[in-house]
Amino acid sequence: MLGLVAASAMSLMLAACGQNEEGNGGDGGGESYNWRFVTEEVEGQGQYEYAEEFAKRMKEKSDGQVNIDVYEFGGLGSETDQVEQLQNGTVEMAVMSPGFTGNMVNEGQIFALHFLFPDDVEKTQEILNTSEALNTDLRERYEEHSITPLSYWTEGAMQWTSNTPIESPDDFQSFKMRTQDSPLILESYKAYGADPTPMSWSELYTALDRNTVDGQENPIFFIGDASFHEVQDYMTISNHNNYVAMTTVNTDWFNGLPEEMQEMVNETTEEMQQWAFDEQQAQNEEWLETIKNDEENQTEIIELTEEQREAFREKAMPIRDYYIENVSGVDGAILEKLEKEIEEAESAE
Numbered sequence: 001m002l003g004l005v006a007a008s009a010m011s012l013m014l015a016a017c018g019q020n021e022e023g024n025g026g027d028g029g030g031e032s033y034n035w036r037f038v039t040e041e042v043e044g045q046g047q048y049e050y051a052e053e054f055a056k057r058m059k060e061k062s063d064g065q066v067n068i069d070v071y072e073f074g075g076l077g078s079e080t081d082q083v084e085q086l087q088n089g090t091v092e093m094a095v096m097s098p099g100f101t102g103n104m105v106n107e108g109q110i111f112a113l114h115f116l117f118p119d120d121v122e123k124t125q126e127i128l129n130t131s132e133a134l135n136t137d138l139r140e141r142y143e144e145h146s147i148t149p150l151s152y153w154t155e156g157a158m159q160w161t162s163n164t165p166i167e168s169p170d171d172f173q174s175f176k177m178r179t180q181d182s183p184l185i186l187e188s189y190k191a192y193g194a195d196p197t198p199m200s201w202s203e204l205y206t207a208l209d210r211n212t213v214d215g216q217e218n219p220i221f222f223i224g225d226a227s228f229h230e231v232q233d234y235m236t237i238s239n240h241n242n243y244v245a246m247t248t249v250n251t252d253w254f255n256g257l258p259e260e261m262q263e264m265v266n267e268t269t270e271e272m273q274q275w276a277f278d279e280q281q282a283q284n285e286e287w288l289e290t291i292k293n294d295e296e297n298q299t300e301i302i303e304l305t306e307e308q309r310e311a312f313r314e315k316a317m318p319i320r321d322y323y324i325e326n327v328s329g330v331d332g333a334i335l336e337k338l339e340k341e342i343e344e345a346e347s348a349e
């Protein structure tokens with residue numbers, strides 16, 4: 001497996017060299033462009049389908065000038081390897097989850113705060129589209145690390161799966177919870193009393209099957225498509241957070257593109273916001289039905305009441321202070337601004 005990953009990474013490097021020789025990025029007149037777009041998901045799943053659709057639209061708009069090769073997850077290493085590949089320009093574009101940049105872009109961990117965004121996923125998407133805190137201030141923090149997030153989009157509300165029912169924070173006592181590798185995510189689960197264990201999702205099915213971990217969090221489509229429900233007995237509809245993905249580009253590469261190419265990418269990114277929303281909605285609804293009706297792998301679905309969610313919210317709130325004091329490099333200014341934007345969006349009903 002390691003050999004395969006190394007070979008794939010090597011062929012990507014060679015492709016990158018070839019592309020420079022062809023003089024990618026000239027004045028835009030008749031030039032051809034070959035870009036690589038890596039995702040954290042596989043065929044059929046939201047991020048991969050997003051990148052394919054993005055590539056298709058760019059090809060059409062540019063009359064075939066822009067060719068984007070989309071890479072599904074697995075061949076190029078772990079999610080954090082992919083972050084590095086974007087940073088060093090081995091790939092030009094990536095769909096990235098902030099949870100995998102948590103040890104580097106401290107402020108990006110804002111998305112790990114539970115019960116921050118509205119429960120209404122559509123409202124959350126509106127905030128992701130328009131927030132200055134995210135699209136200007138947080139973008140600048142990422143750009144310090146050569147990553148430009150062009151957009152943020154939800155892959156759906158997150159739910160928990162487990163082999164013992166989770167209905168109150170007490171049920172998380174000593175529970176081995178798989179998380180992405182981000183200090184704030186770990187802190188959030190410690191606050192519930194759980195024992196968080198970061199790992200790549202590529203290892204998660206086996207880890208759940210062998211009881212190396214007891215449970216995990218993800219949107220419903222991902223739980224179903226990655227078959228986690230096959231090796232778990234319960235799914236708790238907690239809506240404790242929203243899964244946010246970012247469309248990112250290597251900062252220097254993007255700034256070096258001719259203006260009309262940058263505009264084409266920006267325009268496509270903007271159009272794709274609605275596409276991504278509709279896609280996650282369809283996939284999450286469909287997978288919920290599939291999981292409910294899967295007779296062979298029965299999963300008990302627990303819907304938390306507002307009162308039950310309140311008990312989790314109470315434990316999650318002090319993590320805001322942890323974020324401001326220990327994580328944010330600028331006194332929590334981004335969080336403060338984002339909270340105001342969320343408040344405004346929620347009261348604009």
Ligand code: 6CS
Pocket residue numbers: 040041079097155180200201217218219222243
């Ligand atoms: O749980 C994870 O790590 C994965 N979940 C999603 C929804 N997308 C990719 C990510 O790596």
